[in-house]
Structures are given as structure tokens and as C-alpha cells.
Amino acid sequence: MFSWALWDWGSAAFNTVILTFVFTVYLTEGVAVDxxxxxxxxGVALTIAGVCIALVAPVTGQRSDAGGRRKLWLAVHTALVITCTAGLFFVQDDPSYLALGLVLLATASVFAEFATVNYNAMLLQVSTPATIGRVSGFGWGMGYFGGLIALVIVLIGFVQPDVGLFGVTAEDGLNIRVVALFSAVWFAVFALPLFAFVPEAPSSGEPLRHALVASYVVLGKRLAWMWREERRTLGFLVASAIYRDGLAAIFTFGGVIAAGTFGFNPSEVVVFAITANLVAGLGAFLGGRADDRFGPKAVIVAALFGLVLVGSLLLVLPPGKAAFWVCGLTLAIFLGPTQSASRTFLARIATPGKEGEVFGLYATTGRAVSFLGPLAFSGFIAVFGTQRAGMGGIVLILLVGLIAMIPVRSPDRPAEPTEIPAPDPG
Structure with missing residues (x-):
């Protein structure tokens, strides 16, 4: 379990440092013409990446299930993410390098999502029915803390000082390019224990269709069967796609709102981001235990209700820094449990041997509606004329997701055996 969670700790270097806070800013501010x-x-590069993920993720999960090669494909995709991340070292702060940076970043994001499909599907291999919630929460928490520590090292060691570790300076963007190497090494080191200590998943028993087109035929039949027999799964995929896009919007536009509406300077935004990661990680740990006790649906509904309530308060409270600190960190408390419980909900209702395929659909449905959060945010600003109103659009998306989640039936939670059976003499 710990080895499995360390993968999340390592992958945070790509998700937090490269994709969210550091390298994308470097590409748009330092490499591009303006x-x-x-x-x-x-935006165009990541949109293309999102389309690739939406089209291919379910099939990659399906094929890894059928072949009993879940860990193998996780290793392949992880290695590709690490390779692309390391390749970003060659992207100098000159517009002629922008295309290279965008291709590497978009490619890494595609393979990171493919890797996550198989990583999430392994949750049932490292937990029991009685511990799945806390194990999932532990993994999410490790991801938050890993991202926090990697971000602190990067900021103190390379980004902020004029002369950083190993004598690195900002000439030719070297301080940020070295961050890419650091992130690649970080991910590689902390991913290794999973491949050493977590066993491979058994085959689902279905023949592996070697032709990719045939895999889509199988997927179509599988979806038709789910419509007839597993509508709860489809209902959850739709509801979670909506509210997860609201969660993504909080991550994407939280810093923008902090700076534009509540007067945070760039350093204060980074300090808030670090603190919010810490709080979200603690929330994920606590939410995992609540998941095992009350079930994932109760955690999701309660957390979404909290997000809607606190987000609404941000719309009416005076726009001071104290208000954003209090409400923003309260929002962070609910983020971790929502993400963790969503993973356990799907793991609990997935057909045995089909976990990879179902988590592939989970990735696809999320990408299919990924325009909702940005559209609601920008639309509310256009209608009401203030950046703060954009938060209302995000709250609306979360509310719709909450309403869609309420009728979805909770998964059954089989009891853990209370006694260890005697060994079979045979």
C-alpha cells in the first residue's frame, strides 16, 4: 500500500510543479513571444491532449485488464512521462523553442492520464473492502504532500534565488529547465517501489483483441451492456464528470481570483497554494477514514455541499485577504475527500477484472465535459462584469454535480471477515 501511494507522491512533481505552477508559466511568460x-x-496543445485522452483512455484500460498487464502498462506510461518531462530541459527561453515545449508537455499529460487509469485500477489490489476508503485517502494525501514538498524545494532551490543550487542561474531559463530535470528524477525515484513491491493484476479472462479498432467494438458492446445492467455506474460517471470539472476549475482559477479579487501578490499566492496543499492532504486522510465508516457517497455529498456553501460565502463576504484565507483553506479541506471518495466509489462498483476499463471511462467522461468550468467562470464574468462573479459559475457547476449525484445508489460495502479461517489441511 505504501509503495502504491509513493507513486502518487512522485507523480505530483509533474502535476503540481510542471503542469500547474512552474513550467506552464515559464512557457507562456518566458518562452512565448507574449x-x-x-x-x-x-490551451490548444492541452485541448488536443484532452481529445487524445478521451478517445484512447478506455481502450488502454480495457486492454491492460484483458492482458493482465496493468503494472506493465503503468510502467511504460510512467517512463514516457518521465522522459518527456526530462526533455523539457532543452526548452530555452526563446520563442523558437515554444513548439518543442508544448509538444513535450502535451505528450506527457496524455501519458500521465493513461498511467493514472492503471494506477487507480490498482486500488483494489492494495486494499480490502474494509480499508479501501482510507487507502485511497492515503494515496491522495501522499500526492498533495509530495507536491507540496517538491514545490517548496523547487521554489527555494531554483526559482526564487538569483543563484540557486549547483550555481544555477536564470540565464537561458536554466533555473526552470533544471526544475524539469528535478521533477523527472523525483517521479522516477518515488515510482520505483510500486514496481518492486506491488504484484501484477491477474488477467480478466477475456481474450485480448490485438487490433485497436476491435477494442473499440468491444468498448461499444460494453457500454451498451452497462446501459442495460449497470446504470448506476453510468450515472456516477456522468455526475462525477460534472462536479470534478468544478473541482478542476477551483484549482485552475483559485490563484487568479486570489490575485485579481482579493489582492494577493504572486508570493502570497504561492504561500497560499502550499498551505492549501497541506490542508487538502489532511482532508484526504480524514476523508478516507470517513469513507470506510459512512461510505463514499456520504463523503462525496457532504464535501460537495461544503464546497457549494463556502464558495457561495466567497461571493458575499467583503473582498479582504483574511476572508479568502479562511474560505479558501476551508474549500481545500473538502477537495481531498471528494477526489478520494470518487475513486473508491468507482472501485467499489466496478465489475471485477474491468477496473482498468472503468477508470478509463472515468478519465474520458471527465475530459468530455472539461469545458464546463472554464465556460461557467468566463460566462459569469461576462454577464456580471466582475471577476468575483466567476466564482459563482464554479459554484453552479458544483451544485449541478451535487444534484446529479444524489440519486446515484450507494455501493454495497461487504463486511470484512471477523475471523481468520483455519488453513485447509489439503
């Missing part, structure tokens, strides 16, 4: 064109190009 921030506007850089942001547009980045």
Missing part, C-alpha cells in the same frame, strides 16, 4: 499568444498556444 503571454497572450503563449496562453492560447498552451
Amino acid at each position: 503571454p497572450e499568444s503563449g496562453s492560447t498556444a498552451l
Whole structure:
């Protein structure tokens, strides 16, 4: 279990440092001709990556299930993410390197999502029915803490000082390029224990269709069967896609709102991000235990209700820094449990041997509606004329997801055996 969770700790270097806080900012601010064109190009690159994920993720999960090669494909995709991340070292702060940076970043994000499909599917291999919630929460918490520590090392060691560790300076963007190497090494080191100590999943028993087109035929039949026999799964995939896009919008636009509406300077935004990661990690740990006791649906509904309530308060409270600190950290408390319980909900209702395929669909449905959060945020700003109103759009998405989640039936929770059976003499 600990080895499995360390993968999440390591992958946070890509998700937090490269994709969210450091390297994407470097591409748009330092490499591109201007921030506007850089942001547009980045959006196009990540949109293409999202389409690739939506089209291919279910099939990759299905094929790894059928072949009993879940860990193998996790290793392949992890290695590709690490390779692309290390390749970002060659992206200098000159517009001629922008295309290289975008291709590497988009490619890494695709393989990171493919890796996550198989990683999530392994949850049942490292937990029991009685501990699945706390194990999932432990993994999410490790991811938050890993991202926090990696971010602190990067900021103190390379980004902020004029001369960083190993004499690194900002000439040719070297301080940020070295961050890419650091992130690649971080991910590689902490991913290794999973491959050493977590066993491979058994085959689902279905023949592996070697032709990729045939895999889509199998997927179509599987979806038709789910519509007839597993509508709860489909209902959850739809509801979670909506509210997860609201969660993504909080991550994406939280810093923008902090700076534009509540007066945070860049350093204060980073300090808040570090603190929020810490709080979200603690929330994930506590939410995992609540998951095992009350079930994942209760945790999801309660956390979404908290997010809607606190997000609404941000719309009416005076726009001071203290208000954002209190409400923002309260939002962070609910983020971890929502993400963790969503993973356990799906793991509990997935057909045995089909976990990879179902988590592939989980990734696909999330990508299919990934426009909702940005559209609601920008739409509310356009209608009401203030950046703060954009938070109302995010709250609306979370509320719709909460309403869609309420009718979804909770998964059954089989009891853990109270006695260890005697060994079979045979």
C-alpha cells in the first residue's frame, strides 16, 4: 500500500510543479513571444491532449485488464512521462523553442492520464473492502504532500534565488529547465517501489483483441451492456464528470481570483497554494477514514455541499485577504475527500477484472465535459462584469454535480471477515 501511494507522491512533481505552477508559466511568460499568444498556444496543445485522452483512455484500460498487464502498462506510461518531462530541459527561453515545449508537455499529460487509469485500477489490489476508503485517502494525501514538498524545494532551490543550487542561474531559463530535470528524477525515484513491491493484476479472462479498432467494438458492446445492467455506474460517471470539472476549475482559477479579487501578490499566492496543499492532504486522510465508516457517497455529498456553501460565502463576504484565507483553506479541506471518495466509489462498483476499463471511462467522461468550468467562470464574468462573479459559475457547476449525484445508489460495502479461517489441511 505504501509503495502504491509513493507513486502518487512522485507523480505530483509533474502535476503540481510542471503542469500547474512552474513550467506552464515559464512557457507562456518566458518562452512565448507574449503571454497572450503563449496562453492560447498552451490551451490548444492541452485541448488536443484532452481529445487524445478521451478517445484512447478506455481502450488502454480495457486492454491492460484483458492482458493482465496493468503494472506493465503503468510502467511504460510512467517512463514516457518521465522522459518527456526530462526533455523539457532543452526548452530555452526563446520563442523558437515554444513548439518543442508544448509538444513535450502535451505528450506527457496524455501519458500521465493513461498511467493514472492503471494506477487507480490498482486500488483494489492494495486494499480490502474494509480499508479501501482510507487507502485511497492515503494515496491522495501522499500526492498533495509530495507536491507540496517538491514545490517548496523547487521554489527555494531554483526559482526564487538569483543563484540557486549547483550555481544555477536564470540565464537561458536554466533555473526552470533544471526544475524539469528535478521533477523527472523525483517521479522516477518515488515510482520505483510500486514496481518492486506491488504484484501484477491477474488477467480478466477475456481474450485480448490485438487490433485497436476491435477494442473499440468491444468498448461499444460494453457500454451498451452497462446501459442495460449497470446504470448506476453510468450515472456516477456522468455526475462525477460534472462536479470534478468544478473541482478542476477551483484549482485552475483559485490563484487568479486570489490575485485579481482579493489582492494577493504572486508570493502570497504561492504561500497560499502550499498551505492549501497541506490542508487538502489532511482532508484526504480524514476523508478516507470517513469513507470506510459512512461510505463514499456520504463523503462525496457532504464535501460537495461544503464546497457549494463556502464558495457561495466567497461571493458575499467583503473582498479582504483574511476572508479568502479562511474560505479558501476551508474549500481545500473538502477537495481531498471528494477526489478520494470518487475513486473508491468507482472501485467499489466496478465489475471485477474491468477496473482498468472503468477508470478509463472515468478519465474520458471527465475530459468530455472539461469545458464546463472554464465556460461557467468566463460566462459569469461576462454577464456580471466582475471577476468575483466567476466564482459563482464554479459554484453552479458544483451544485449541478451535487444534484446529479444524489440519486446515484450507494455501493454495497461487504463486511470484512471477523475471523481468520483455519488453513485447509489439503
